Amino acid sequence: MKIFNEQHEMFRQAVRAFVQKEVEPHVDEWEEVGQIPKSIWPRMGALGFLGVEYDEKYGGGGADFLTTAVLCEEAARSRCAAFAMALGVHTDMASPHLYWTGSEALKEKYLPGICRGAQLTAIAVTEPGGGSTWRPSGRAPPGTAATTC
Secondary structure (H helix, E strand, O other): OOOOOOHHHHHHHHHHHHHHHHHHHHHHHHHHHOOOOOHHHHHHHHHOOOOOOOOOOOOOOOOOHHHHHHHHHHHHOOOHHHHHHHHHHHHHHHHHHHHHHHHHHHHHHHHHHHHHOOOOOOOOOOOOHHHHHHHOOOOOOOOOOOOOO
């Protein structure tokens, strides 16, 4: 059974070429300074690598989930976990909340910049009994309302 079609493979080749040219040569430098340059995001946006599943009216590619899977696979080949994870957070963890549940006004305001790489997304999560208030003892620090696991 074949999972990916010809379009997926063409997209794979484009992402792979980008990663080989724009990411792999810089991995050691990025790791040393602890930062991925912001300039990488608009280049990915211009190539259509951001918001691949989002509607074209917002600057997305209107593609399917398998296209995103290809993007993630090829990002992981970069040897830079930070790059692959940052890309995954931007495209599959943070911005989808806006795309699927945001008002039309918010989508029109933010999604084009997200798809272009002009605006970066992030996510913060907290969990009762976990996250920064969790302690191996199961007791939360004084003054917090965390529960034990």
